[in-house]
Amino acid sequence: MFGILRAYVLIALWQARPGLAGYDVTDAVTYCFVTQAFIGPMMLFGGGLPLPERIRSGDIALDLVRPASLQLWTLAEDLGRAAYLFLVRGIPPLLLGAVLFGVTAPTSPTRWAGVLAGLLIGVLISFGWRYLVALSVCWLADDRGVAVLSLVLTTFFSGMMLPLHLFPGLLGELVRALPWASMVQAPADLYLGKAPVGQTLALQAFWAATLFALGLLATRLVRHKVVIQGG
Amino acid sequence: MVRTYFLLAWTWTRAAAAYRASFILMLVFGLATGAMDVAAILVVFANTDALAGFTREEVLFLYGTASLAFTVCDTFVSNLDRISQHIKAGTLDTFLIRPVPAWIQIAADRFVPTRIGRVVQAVAVLAYAVAALGLDWRRAWMIPVMIVTGIVIFAALWTLAGALQFALTDAPEVANSFTYGTYQLNQYPLSIYARDLVRGITYALPLAFVNWQPGLYVLGRDDPFGTPGFMRFLGPAAALVLALAAAAAWRQGIRHYRSTGS
Numbered sequence: 188m189f190g191i192l193r194a195y196v197l198i199a200l201w202q203a204r205p206g207l208a209g210y211d212v213t214d215a216v217t218y219c220f221v222t223q224a225f226i227g228p229m230m231l232f233g234g235g236l237p238l239p240e241r242i243r244s245g246d247i248a249l250d251l252v253r254p255a256s257l258q259l260w261t262l263a264e265d266l267g268r269a270a271y272l273f274l275v276r277g278i279p280p281l282l283l284g285a286v287l288f289g290v291t292a293p294t295s296p297t298r299w300a301g302v303l304a305g306l307l308i309g310v311l312i313s314f315g316w317r318y319l320v321a322l323s324v325c326w327l328a329d330d331r332g333v334a335v336l337s338l339v340l341t342t343f344f345s346g347m348m349l350p351l352h353l354f355p356g357l358l359g360e361l362v363r364a365l366p367w368a369s370m371v372q373a374p375a376d377l378y379l380g381k382a383p384v385g386q387t388l389a390l391q392a393f394w395a396a397t398l399f400a401l402g403l404l405a406t407r408l409v410r411h412k413v414v415i416q417g418g
Numbered sequence: 419m420v421r422t423y424f425l426l427a428w429t430w431t432r433a434a435a436a437y438r439a440s441f442i443l444m445l446v447f448g449l450a451t452g453a454m455d456v457a458a459i460l461v462v463f464a465n466t467d468a469l470a471g472f473t474r475e476e477v478l479f480l481y482g483t484a485s486l487a488f489t490v491c492d493t494f495v496s497n498l499d500r501i502s503q504h505i506k507a508g509t510l511d512t513f514l515i516r517p518v519p520a521w522i523q524i525a526a527d528r529f530v531p532t533r534i535g536r537v538v539q540a541v542a543v544l545a546y547a548v549a550a551l552g553l554d555w556r557r558a559w560m561i562p563v564m565i566v567t568g569i570v571i572f573a574a575l576w577t578l579a580g581a582l583q584f585a586l587t588d589a590p591e592v593a594n595s596f597t598y599g600t601y602q603l604n605q606y607p608l609s610i611y612a613r614d615l616v617r618g619i620t621y622a623l624p625l626a627f628v629n630w631q632p633g634l635y636v637l638g639r640d641d642p643f644g645t646p647g648f649m650r651f652l653g654p655a656a657a658l659v660l661a662l663a664a665a666a667a668w669r670q671g672i673r674h675y676r677s678t679g680s
Contacts, residue, residue, distance in 0.1 A: 189595075192602050192611075196462070196469075199610035203466040332443025339450045348458045355464045 190223035190280050194288055197349075208352035214379055217291050218350055220284030221375045227276030228269040228306075229313035229370055231347055233338050235268060236261060238321035239330035251410065258399075258406050262314055269310045293378060301384040305374035308391040312370050315398025316341070322405045325412060346372035366394040422518050426526035427494075434530055444532040452489070452539040455481065455605060470610040475550045476637055477606060482544030483561065483629040484604035487568025489540045491597075493533040495525045495573050498580040499593045506588050508678040520672060524580070557636050563654065564632035570657040571628050574664035575600060581664065584671035600625050609642040616643055624656035 197215040201207060210218065225231060238261065241247045250257055284290050293299050320337045324330045342348055345367040354362055362368060369391040376382035435441050459481060463474040472480075501524050504510040513520045548561070579593030586592060608616050608630045619625040634641055635650035 189599065189602060192599070195610050195612070196606055199470045199606075200462055200466060203469060207465055327437075327439050331437075332439065332441070332447065335444060335447040335451065339447055339454055343454050343457065348454065349461055353461050353465055355461070 190220055190284065191287065193223070193348075194219045194284065198288075200353075208350060209381060210350070210352075210379070213289065213291055214381075215350070216284065216288045217379060218375055220281050220288075220290055221378050222347055222371050223280040223284070224273075224277040225306075225309065225371055225374070226347075227272035228310055230269075230272075230317060231313070231341050231345065231371070233317065233320070233334050233341070235265065236317055236321045237264075238318075239324045242321075242324045243330075256406070257409075258318065258402050261318060265314050265317075266310070269314075291379070293380060298377070298380055298384075301377045301388070302374060304388055305377040305391060308388065308395050309370045309374045311395040312366055312391065312398060315395060315402055316366065316370075318402045319398065319405055322402075322409055325409050341367055341370070344368065345370045346375065350375075364390075366398060369394045419519065419522055423522050423526050426523065427529040427531070430526065430529040431531045434532070441532065444530065445535055448532045448535040449539055452485070452536040455485070456539075456543055459605075470607055471642065472607040472609070475547050478543055479547035479551060479637065480607055480629050480633050481605045482540060482547050483564055483568065483633060484601060485540035486537065486544055487565050487572055487628060488597075488601040488604075489533065489536040490569050491572035491576060493531075493537060494529075495576050496533075496597070497527045497529060498524055498576045499583075499590050499597075500524065500527055501580045502583040502586075502588055502590045502593070505583055505675070506678065510675060511677050514672075514675075521577070521668060551637070553636060554638065557638060560632050560636045560650075564629055564636070567632065567653040567657045568628040570661050571624065572597065572600070574657070574660040577664040577668050578660075581667035581671040584675055600628065604628050604630065613643060620645070620649075624653075624660055627653035627656045 194216050197219055198212060201210065201212045201215045205211065238247070241250060250260070253260070281290065293302060316337070320333050321330070323333050327333060344351075344362050344365055351359065351363050351368055351372045353359075363372065373382065373387050373391050377384060377387060434444075456478070459474070459477055462469060463477070467473070469477060498521075501510070504513065504524070504527075510520070513523045516523065548558070575597050576593070579596045582592060583589070603611075603619065603625060608619075608626060616626065620627075620631075631641075631645075631650050632653050641649075
């Protein structure tokens with residue numbers, strides 16, 4: 188539903204300015220529905236992790252005494268959820284877009300491999316970010332404020348609202364280097380074949396590693412800091 | 419009834435303010451979510467001068483009017499979509515035995531005052547657009563009329579969506595695609611959409627009357643889809659019909675509510 192509205196805005200823009208950012212109208216529509224397919228697996232609107240609720244209720248104490256890394260444990264759960272949502276929330280919008288507007292698809296198997304790799308790293312980056320957001324509850328005791336901040340950053344700077352190529356000048360350069368671009372813009376460009384595969388994957392991997400390391404650090408801090416609530 | 423509403427809203431405000439850091443963050447970033455849509459429009463117009471025949475200021479005018487109506491409803495009645503949780507958990511029972519209409523109580527349920535920041539933001543955009551367009555004051559009388567119309571239409575949509583939850587039980591997404599979808603739809607001139615879609619939201623569900631039809635009158639433009647001129651003034655009538663339908667649906671829903679839980 189929202190994907191369709193977004194597609195019309197992009198179509199109107201590309202009709203006014205054909206060939207903008209190296210996309211043609213079909214590319215723009217494809218971009219719209221491919222990114223729409225990312226919403227579920229990457230939880231672009233936030234949430235998806237049980238942590239904030241568990242911190243608030245005090246159940247986090249149980250998770251911390253378990254003989255498994257909290258981060259890896261949560262990651263495993265999240266990957267399962269992402270795989271499921273990819274099937275039920277990812278494929279249908281793409282098919283809908285194909286029926287209503289017509290979309291392109293990568294032809295060569297190597298490009299598909301690049302897309303899948305990009306998508307997987309995208310999910311890892313999204314997890315890394317949401318994990319940090321979730322742990323912030325330990326310090327703030329309520330997750331709603333940070334959740335809104337995360338929503339704004341993720342939807343706007345990932346390319347979810349508009350392709351990041353449209354952002355003018357220095358702002359454009361900046362947003363394309365930030366981690367959120369690696370979530371949506373990068374895999375979408377890999378899908379469209381508009382980005383060098385090696386370089387894109389390298390930047391994505393860098394962000395995934397950075398966020399994972401920060402997550403590790405935050406987990407360690409939480410172990411010392413956590414306040415167990417409830418009675 | 420209005421007094422009861424504000425009493426409940428005040429209670430929830432104090433509850434939300436208990437988490438101070440989050441409360442302030444919410445206020446600031448509530449503004450940011452609104453600013454995001456405006457930023458998207460500005461980015462689009464950094465790349466082009468006209469979108470489907472409309473200039474940047476005209477699009478901001480349409481955005482501002484839709485946004486003002488939407489954010490007022492989002493602040494004061496949007497909590498109606500929480501009804502699905504209450505139906506599922508059986509907690510709707512408590513609302514029904516209190517001596518205040520259920521609609522009032524649920525509209526005020528978990529009221530978050532920080533959303534008012536978005537209303538302010540919408541007013542600012544609208545004020546900018548009106549000033550920049552230099553509108554003819556003989557046509558501008560329509561602006562307050564269309565905003566009230568928009569508020570009634572959005573409130574009716576939320577009520578309808580809430581009433582639908584009695585039948586669907588657990589599908590708040592359906593409700594969201596009604597309300598947020600209409601808002602998204604009306605942020606841009608409807609001339610960017612396909613003719614059949616616009617026909618649907620003009621004649622089947624009167625969503626085009628939130629800002630498009632009256633907006634065309636204020637901007638002094640002809641409809642690119644060629645609807646006759648008198649359609650520009652049908653907004654209040656359409657809103658009234660929709661509101662009556664929503665009230666009837668809500669009543670039906672409450673009447674057929676069967677409590678759950680053990």
